[in-house]
Each structure stands twice: as structure tokens, then as C-alpha cells.
Amino acid sequence: MTLTWLGRVALYVAFLATLGGIIHQVISLRANRPSRSIRWALVSLAGIVGAVGVMQFALITHNFSLAYVSENNATFTPLLYSITGMWSALEGSLLLWSLLLCAIIVLVLHYYRRRSQDPVVSWAALVLFGVSAFFLGLMCGPADPFIHNADKVLQGAGPNALLQDNPLVAIHPPLLYMGFVGFTVPFAFAIAMLITGRVHDRWALEQRRWTVLAWGVLSVGVVLGAWWSYQVLGWGGFWGWDPVENAALLPWLTATAYIHSVIVQDRRGLFRVWNLSLAIATFALTVLGTFFTRSGVLQSVHAFSSSTLGPLLIGFFFVTVALGVGLLAWRGDRLRSPVGVDHPLSREGLFIANNVLFVGFAVVVLLGTVFPLLYEAVNGGQVTVGTPYFATVAVPMSIVLLVLMSLAPLVGWRNLDVGVLWSRIRVSAWASLIMVVALIIGGVRRPMVLLAYFLATAAAGAAFRTLRGAFIAAKRRHQPWYDALRGPSAGGMVVHLGVVVMALAIVTSTSYTTRNEVTLATGQSTVVSGQYVTFHGFRTVKDSLETATQLRVDVNHHALLPAITTYGGRKAQPVGTPAIDSSLARDVYVTFDAVGGNGAASGAQVEGDLPAGSVVLGVTVEPLLAWLWIGGLLLGVGSALSFVRRRQGDEGDA
Amino acid sequence: MTIVRSFRLWCLAFVCVLAVALLDAPSTASAQVRIAHLESLVKCPACDDLSVAQSNATSSIAVRHDITRRVYEGESDNKILTSLEATYGTSILLSPSTSGLGLLLWLVPLGVLLALAVAGVRMVRRR
Amino acid sequence: MKRTVTMICVVVLAIVIAFSGFLATRKPVGPATEAPSPLLGTLAPALKGHELGGGTFSLRRERGNIVIVNFWASWCPPCIQEAPELSTYAWRVRTHGVVVVGVVFNDTVSSATAFAAHYGSLYPSVIDPGGNIANLYGVTSPPTTFVINRHGRVVATLLGATTATQLAAVVAKVSS
Numbered sequence: 036m037t038l039t040w041l042g043r044v045a046l047y048v049a050f051l052a053t054l055g056g057i058i059h060q061v062i063s064l065r066a067n068r069p070s071r072s073i074r075w076a077l078v079s080l081a082g083i084v085g086a087v088g089v090m091q092f093a094l095i096t097h098n099f100s101l102a103y104v105s106e107n108n109a110t111f112t113p114l115l116y117s118i119t120g121m122w123s124a125l126e127g128s129l130l131l132w133s134l135l136l137c138a139i140i141v142l143v144l145h146y147y148r149r150r151s152q153d154p155v156v157s158w159a160a161l162v163l164f165g166v167s168a169f170f171l172g173l174m175c176g177p178a179d180p181f182i183h184n185a186d187k188v189l190q191g192a193g194p195n196a197l198l199q200d201n202p203l204v205a206i207h208p209p210l211l212y213m214g215f216v217g218f219t220v221p222f223a224f225a226i227a228m229l230i231t232g233r234v235h236d237r238w239a240l241e242q243r244r245w246t247v248l249a250w251g252v253l254s255v256g257v258v259l260g261a262w263w264s265y266q267v268l269g270w271g272g273f274w275g276w277d278p279v280e281n282a283a284l285l286p287w288l289t290a291t292a293y294i295h296s297v298i299v300q301d302r303r304g305l306f307r308v309w310n311l312s313l314a315i316a317t318f319a320l321t322v323l324g325t326f327f328t329r330s331g332v333l334q335s336v337h338a339f340s341s342s343t344l345g346p347l348l349i350g351f352f353f354v355t356v357a358l359g360v361g362l363l364a365w366r367g368d369r370l371r372s373p374v375g376v377d378h379p380l381s382r383e384g385l386f387i388a389n390n391v392l393f394v395g396f397a398v399v400v401l402l403g404t405v406f407p408l409l410y411e412a413v414n415g416g417q418v419t420v421g422t423p424y425f426a427t428v429a430v431p432m433s434i435v436l437l438v439l440m441s442l443a444p445l446v447g448w449r450n451l452d453v454g455v456l457w458s459r460i461r462v463s464a465w466a467s468l469i470m471v472v473a474l475i476i477g478g479v480r481r482p483m484v485l486l487a488y489f490l491a492t493a494a495a496g497a498a499f500r501t502l503r504g505a506f507i508a509a510k511r512r513h514q515p516w517y518d519a520l521r522g523p524s525a526g527g528m529v530v531h532l533g534v535v536v537m538a539l540a541i542v543t544s545t546s547y548t549t550r551n552e553v554t555l556a557t558g559q560s561t562v563v564s565g566q567y568v569t570f571h572g573f574r575t576v577k578d579s580l581e582t583a584t585q586l587r588v589d590v591n592h593h594a595l596l597p598a599i600t601t602y603g604g605r606k607a608q609p610v611g612t613p614a615i616d617s618s619l620a621r622d623v624y625v626t627f628d629a630v631g632g633n634g635a636a637s638g639a640q641v642e643g644d645l646p647a648g649s650v651v652l653g654v655t656v657e658p659l660l661a662w663l664w665i666g667g668l669l670l671g672v673g674s675a676l677s678f679v680r681r682r683q684g685d686e687g688d689a
Numbered sequence: 690m691t692i693v694r695s696f697r698l699w700c701l702a703f704v705c706v707l708a709v710a711l712l713d714a715p716s717t718a719s720a721q722v723r724i725a726h727l728e729s730l731v732k733c734p735a736c737d738d739l740s741v742a743q744s745n746a747t748s749s750i751a752v753r754h755d756i757t758r759r760v761y762e763g764e765s766d767n768k769i770l771t772s773l774e775a776t777y778g779t780s781i782l783l784s785p786s787t788s789g790l791g792l793l794l795w796l797v798p799l800g801v802l803l804a805l806a807v808a809g810v811r812m813v814r815r816r
Numbered sequence: 817m818k819r820t821v822t823m824i825c826v827v828v829l830a831i832v833i834a835f836s837g838f839l840a841t842r843k844p845v846g847p848a849t850e851a852p853s854p855l856l857g858t859l860a861p862a863l864k865g866h867e868l869g870g871g872t873f874s875l876r877r878e879r880g881n882i883v884i885v886n887f888w889a890s891w892c893p894p895c896i897q898e899a900p901e902l903s904t905y906a907w908r909v910r911t912h913g914v915v916v917v918g919v920v921f922n923d924t925v926s927s928a929t930a931f932a933a934h935y936g937s938l939y940p941s942v943i944d945p946g947g948n949i950a951n952l953y954g955v956t957s958p959p960t961t962f963v964i965n966r967h968g969r970v971v972a973t974l975l976g977a978t979t980a981t982q983l984a985a986v987v988a989k990v991s992s
Contacts, residue, residue: 308821332844356836371821379813388809407780410791420794465699475706734957
């Protein structure tokens with residue numbers, strides 16, 4: 036019982052400290068005093084760190100007196116997967132979320148300590164404490180991670196098979212949560228700005244920095260999640276438009292719109308109401324995402340088991356939106372800028388199009404995600420809304436997006452001078468044509484692929500041209516070349532390049548992927564889709580953690596070990612473990628699909644007519660897939676650059 | 690070369706390339722293409738969001754064989770999808786049929802796009 | 817002063833109220849339900865094949881009996897849950913004109929045999945190589961149970977783990 040009570044006390048300390056912070060902020064606001072609520076934030080952080088410490092201790096020492104540990108851990112679970120077991124299930128994931136939230140509150144309060152008498156900071160701190168109180172409150176009540184196991188349990192169930200066969204489980208959820216939690220900050224400040232009526236453009240740009248950080252972390256987290264899915268799920272794909280995946284995408288879309296739109300607010304004071312709405316929407320969608328993941332209302336590979344949290348989470352979502360919308364209704368019309376946009380194809384005009392695109396797509400993804408629920412409520416039957424629907428909407432959207440990326444960096448503010456635009460875009464335009472011609476000569480004929488490469492080259496051209504301008508400006512200032520990377524648009528252009536690379540990887544791999552099933556006897560070779568595949572034989576791995584039947588396969592003389600693995604524990608279920616031969620040109624994705632004979636030991640599918648010693652391999656060849664991850668890396672690098680850019684007041688701003 | 694002339698030259702090149710690209714585009718009516726397209730529209734019965742084209746589960750392969758057989762027997766795309774729906778229920782299709790409530794899935798995005806576009810245009814006119 | 821923003825906010829709030837209310841009242845995805853399979857009311861598709869322990873089974877031969885067809889797999893937890901229930905029920909009704917037959921769904925012969933032996937299955941199960949029977953019946957995931965009346969029509973479909981009581985109730989409804 037000790038662990039249970041230690042953990043619970045730590046949680047109560049954290050929760051009460053958060054309440055203390057709220058009360059302190061309210062008092063300071065009423066008395067118009069500078070607040071020192073960072074003390075409360077620190078106590079809260081100490082509490083949650085304690086709770087996390089207790090849980091990690093229990094997981095690492097396989098202490099089954101906690102029900103959570105007996106459900107997600109076993110005596111033979113390796114250290115890494117014991118640690119990550121904390122976020123394998125619902126209650127523990129809230130521990131991680133709260134830890135990050137309390138940490139970021141301390142960070143924010145420390146960062147703004149010199150401005151603590153500014154009411155904007157005070158109100159923002161109040162909102163942050165409020166959000167933290169909600170998540171900590173959940174754990175003090177319905178989502179208690181420290182429930183004691185009444186029976187003495189000798190062996191735990193172990194983590195889910197798919198959560199212990201790849202180390203990315205240690206990186207993807209924390210990054211994702213950091214991104215989500217990060218979006219709380221612009222939300223808090225947006226509420227604060229609305230309440231105080233001080234929509235300083237300075238504050239908006241300030242919040243952009245926080246948002247870019249959270250956005251960058253979330254982007255990398257999502258890409259790593261896609262990479263993880265790719266490596267373990269066995270179908271060679273990386274995105275399934277699964278409800279939980281969509282839940283992570285929605286706030287990302289509105290955050291992207293926000294990051295771009297705030298540039299216009301900084302430059303010309305426009306879009307103030309729109310930007311506040313986007314900041315509020317991003318956080319609200321984050322909460323909605325937690326609802327989809329934890330309520331059990333939507334069927335998903337990624338969802339945690341259903342619970343009573345559903346109504347509470349949707350209630351919190353509603354409160355968040357009602358607060359934001361209510362404040363906007365009260366203040367909004369007074370905040371509107373007196374000036375307008377002068378020309379539809381000026382940079383401001385293109386940013387409007389950008390906003391429309393991202394928010395529109397977010398609405399479509401949201402609709403597609405909840406549509407099965409709607410259909411069931413109205414018609415009683417089940418429907419699935421999957422890739423064909425989302426792809427049909429995503430493709431035209433991506434095309435328009437690439438066009439915008441080709442034009443916006445080169446277009447001037449306020450007005451469009453077609454001549455100037457052409458002189459800037461000329462080189463990219465010719466490069467794009469040459470690219471298409473080269474592809475046609477090379478045998479690529481699909482119109483969609485050609486269009487994608489045409490636009491991608493133009494978009495890359497715009498990014499390169501902007502970067503080149505930054506380098507030239509740095510040289511003129513007699514600064515070293517890497518000083519250009521701290522310029523205002525360098526980070527953004529690197530991100531654009533990353534997006535271009537990812538777009539090309541996606542288009543090429545989805546258009547030209549070939550899937551094959553090959554049957555090979557032991558020692559036999561074959562050529563499939565240009566790859567030389569040999570099957571050498573079986574290999575069995577049996578230890579305390581897992582039992583696996585591996586196939587010794589050679590692809591183009593690289594050794595691979597596709598397998599069927601059964602992990603120990605109650606949740607034991609054979610899972611396919613794919614093997615990938617990756618190169619810059621193509622990925623060869625090999626899965627152990629079926630075995631001949633009566634295949635008793637392996638747990639694989641048995642193929643009726645095959646002799647023993649033969650196997651059926653799934654061999655999927657995906658061109659240029661590795662570039663998807665490289666593009667994701669560029670996204671991360673670009674957002675890091677954007678975060679460290681020179682701020683206003685430094686010399687040499689473009 | 691002046692700006693206008695260089696632009697015109699590029700446009701000419703663009704039209705030529707476009708013509709070449711479109712004239713020789715691969716056909717979309719062959720049986721293989723039809724089968725691949727149908728397979729991408731049908732959900733693997735044992736999975737949550739994979740199509741039968743993507744999954745190698747036994748039930749998935751069974752459905753693939755079924756589709757291939759029907760395409761070669763000359764059944765239309767619509768008939769194949771309808772008969773699969775008749776066996777498995779509406780949830781077997783990855784994109785709901787556009788009759789009935791499914792129409793909402795296409796009207797709402799268009800409506801939203803229109804609304805936002807109007808908002809955007811109004812921003813431009815306002816001075 | 818124009819009240820555009822206020823008006824839009826009111827509209828958005830109304831939509832969000834409806835949306836939140838809708839989502840708050842959704843029930844989590846749950847276990848066995850009498851699901852409206854599209855096969856309901858139609859003639860049951862052909863079902864014949866080799867049984868796990870040897871021998872053959874054919875649905876047509878069972879015309880005149882009520883047949884309960886249960887698609888199961890050794891890897892599915894609800895199947896483990898319902899295995900003893902099905903066996904109990906099958907044994908109880910074996911002389912009352914009700915036949916229970918299983919169909920192995922997406923599983924290996926060895927695992928299926930081991931499962932049946934372990935859980936003491938008292939009714940035959942048919943092997944379904946290539947998943948063709950499952951495809952004809954539109955089975956997406958086990959356990960799925962079909963109740964077929966004496967004339968060969970599908971009269972009930974159950975998705976998820978079932979119990980002896982539930983089966984008895986359905987069969988009683990069908991017989992009357």
C-alpha cells in the first residue's frame with residue numbers, strides 16, 4: 036500500500052499547489068500586485084515529479100502492488116520498456132502529460148518573471164494553472180494511476196506487443212505530448228490578451244515563438260510516429276487516417292495556420308481576431324484529441340481502453356471553446372484592424388488563402404473522423420471513413436499548398452507587381468519545366484506525379500531563392516554565412532524544403548509502390564520488382580522476453596530477419612516483425628506472411644499446399660520512402676532555426 | 690530579353706510540355722488498374738483502417754481474389770462494391786457511398802471552403 | 817460598429833454546443849450485440865469443409881435443424897471467453913434439433929486444434945483455408961455467430977462473445 040499512498044500524496048500535493056496558484060493569481064489580480072505564483076508552480080512540479088518517480092520506481096522494480104504496473108509490466112520486461120510502460124495506458128499517460136504541463140508552467144513563469152506585474156502574464160498564468168488543475172484533478176479522481184492491487188500478483192501482463200518491439204516508444208509519445216502541452220501557452224496568452232484587451236502585436240509575435248517550438252516538436256513527434264508505424268505494423272505504410280492519428284493532425288493544422296498568419300499581424304497589424312481564434316482552436320483541438328484517444332468512442336489501433344473520462348474530457352473541451360468564443364464575441368469587433376488587404380495576390384492575400392486552406396482541411400479531417408459516429412446515430416449502421424476519402428481531399432489541398440509555397444516568399448507586401456514576381460520566379464519556373472521534361476524522358480508518365488514534381492521544384496526554388504537572399508545580405512553585413520540562418524525567414528524556408536521533400540517522398544512512394552507475395556523454399560532465390568531475394572532458412576530466438584521465429588533472408592546481399600514474435604505475458608499474441616532494407620533510392624519491406632507444412636512452432640499463417648521449409652514472404656518495394664524521414668528531419672531543423680532567429684531590435688532584419 | 694517576352698517564352702514551353710504529358714498519359718481503364726482501384730476502396734475485413742490492397746491477412750486475400758474474379762467476369766465497379774456491401778455491411782467500404790448521409794461528407798467541405806473563401810474575399814475588399 | 821465577429825461567434829458556439837453534446841452522449845465501442853448483418857433474412861451461404869479432428873461438414877445436410885455457426889480464432893480473447901459457453905450450450909441442445917458448428921477464422925490448424933483441445937470443444941469446427949467461407953459470410957472479426965433456421969435462412973447475427981443464455985433466448989425466439 037505504501038507505493039499507492041506515496042503516489043497519491045504526491046498527486047494531491049501537485050493538485051493542491053495548482054489550486055494554490057490559482058487562488059494566488061486571483062488575489063494578485065484583484066489587488067493589482069505582482070504575483071509570485073512561481074512558488075506554487077514549483078511545488079506543483081515537485082509533486083508531479085514525485086508521482087512520476089513513484090510510478091517509474093514501481094515499473095522498474097516490477098512492483099505489482101500497483102494495478103497499473105501489473106497491467107503494463109512483467110518481471111522480464113526490459114528496462115527501456117518498463118520506463119516507457121508509464122505511458123502505455125491511460126492513467127500513466129496523464130502522468131506524463133501533467134509532468135510536461137507543470138514543467139512548462141514553471142518555464143513560462145520564470146521566463147516572464149520580470150513582467151509578472153503585467154496583467155497579461157497574470158491572466159495567462161491563471162489559465163495555465165486552471166488547465167493543470169483539470170489534468171491533475173482527473174488523476175486524483177477517475178483516472179487514478181496508483182490503484183492498489185488487492186490480490187497478490189506474481190506476474191504482470193506485460194506491455195502490449197507492439198509497444199515493446201521498437202525503441203521509438205520512448206521518443207514518440209513524449210515529443211507528441213510536449214507539442215500538445217506547448218500549445219497551452221499561446222492559448223493561455225490569447226485568453227489573457229482578450230480579457231485585458233491588450234492585443235499588442237508584440238505579444239502575438241512573442242507567442243509565435245512558443246508556438247513554433249511546440250509546432251516543431253509536434254511535427255517531429257508525428258513524423259517519428261509515422262516512422263514507428265512503418266517499422267512495426269507490417270503493411271509498409273506510415274499513415275492510416277486513423278482517428279487517433281487525425282486527432283494529432285488537427286491541432287497541427289491550425290497551429291501551422293497560426294504560425295503563418297501571425298507574420299501578417301506582425302507586419303501589418305491584420306488578422307488579429309483570426310490569430311486569437313487560431314490559438315484558441317489549436318488548444319481546443321488538443322483537448323478534443325485527448326477525448327478521441329481516451330474515451331473509447333472511436334475504434335482505433337492507437338486508442339487507450341475506454342473509460343469514464345469521455346464526458347469529462349468533452350466537458351473540458353466545451354469549457355475551453357466556450358471561454359474563447361465568449362471572449363471573442365465580447366472583444367472581437369473592437370480588435371479588428373481598420374486597414375484591409377489591398378490585393379488578393381499580395382503576400383497578405385496569399386496568407387489568407389493559406390489560412391483558408393489549413394482551417395478548411397482541419398474541418399474536413401474532423402468531419403471525416405466523427406462521421407462514423409454521426410452515421411450510427413442517424414442510420415444505426417456502421418461506416419468507415421478511410422484513406423480514399425481523406426486522400427481525395429488532401430490531394431487538391433496539397434496542390435494549392437505547393438502553389439502558395441512557390442509564390443508567397445517571392446511576392447511583395449500590399450501589392451502585386453507581376454513583373455517583379457516573374458523576375459524572381461523565372462529561374463524556378465524554368466527549373467520546374469526542366470524537371471518535368473527529365474521525368475518524362477525517364478519514363479514517368481502519371482500526370483499527378485509530374486504535377487507534384489513540377490510544383491515541388493517551384494516551391495523549393497522559392498525557398499532557395501529566399502535563403503540565397505539571406506546569405507547575400509549576411510555577406511554585405513560582413514557576417515559569416517551561418518549568420519544568415521538566424522534571419523527571419525531562414526528557419527521557415529528550411530521547413531518549406533522539408534515539406535517539399537516529404538511531399539515528393541509521399542507522392543513517389545504511393546504511386547510506385549509494388550507489393551508482391553513470393554513463395555520460396557529454403558535456399559531458393561528469386562527476383563521480384565528488381566530486387567534479388569534469397570531465403571536461407573529459419574532461426575529461432577527464445578528467451579525470457581520473447582519467442583520469435585526469424586527468417587534469414589537476403590535482399591540484394593543485405594541480411595534481413597523478418598519474423599513472427601510472441602512476447603511473454605498475458606497479452607501474448609504473435610505479431611509480425613517486418614524487416615526493412617533501406618536506401619536513398621528505395622525501401623524493400625519484407626514480412627513473414629505464411630509458412631508451409633504445418634508450421635506449428637512459428638505461429639505464422641499456414642499456407643495449405645506448401646511443403647515444410649517453404650515460406651511466403653511479402654516483399655514491398657517503395658521508391659524514395661527514406662526521404663520522408665529526411666524531410667521530417669528538415670522540419671525539425673527548420674523549426675529550431677526559427678526558434679533561435681534574431682529578434683526584432685537586432686540589426687539586419689529583412 | 691524583356692520581362693514580358695521571357696514570360697511568353699516560358700508559357701510556350703509550358704504548353705508544349707503539358708501537351709506531351711497529357712497526350713501520352715497512361716490509360717485508366719485496364720483491368721489491372723480497375724482491380725487496384727477497387728482494392729483501395731475496400732477495407733480489409735479484419736483490420737481497422739487498411740484496405741485489402743495493403744493488408745495480407747487471409748480475409749484480405751480472399752476479398753482480393755473475389756474482386757479479381759468479378760472484374761474478369763465483367764461486373765461493373767458499382768456492382769462489385771454493392772455486393773461486397775451486401776455481404777459485409779456498409780462498413781466494408783473505406784469511403785461511404787455518396788447517397789444519403791454520405792453526401793454530407795462532400796457537401797460540408799465544399800460549404801466550408803466557400804464560407805472561408807467568402808470571408809477571405811471580404812477581407813480583401815475591406816479598406 | 818459592425819457585429820460580424822459577435823455573430824460568427826454565436827454561430828460557432830451553437831455548433832460547438834451541439835457537437836460536444838453529441839460526443840458526450842456517445843457510448844464506447846462494446847461487446848456482443850445483435851448486429852444487423854446484411855445477411856439477415858437471406859439464405860445462408862454455402863458452408864462445407866473439413867473438420868478439425870477429421871470428417872466433413874456441410875450446411876446443406878443440416879437442413880431441418882437450427883444451425884448455430886460460430887466464427888472463432890485462437891488469438892481472440894472474447895473467443896476464449898465464450899468457448900465454454902458454446903460447449904455447454906451445444907451439449908445441452910444436441911438432441912433438440914440444434915446443431916452448433918465452429919469455423920476457424922484466420923488461424924493456423926495447429927493453434928486451432930490446440931485451442932479446441934484446451935477448452936474442451938464439444939462441437940465440430942470447420943477449417944476455412946483461404947478464408948473463403950468467412951468471405952461469403954462477411955465476417956470481419958471473430959467471434960461472430962450466425963443463427964440459421966430450419967429452412968436455411970439467417971435469422972440472427974451476434975457480434976462479439978456470446979453466452980449460453982443469449983443463444984437459448986435467440987433460438988427460442990426463432991423456434992416460435
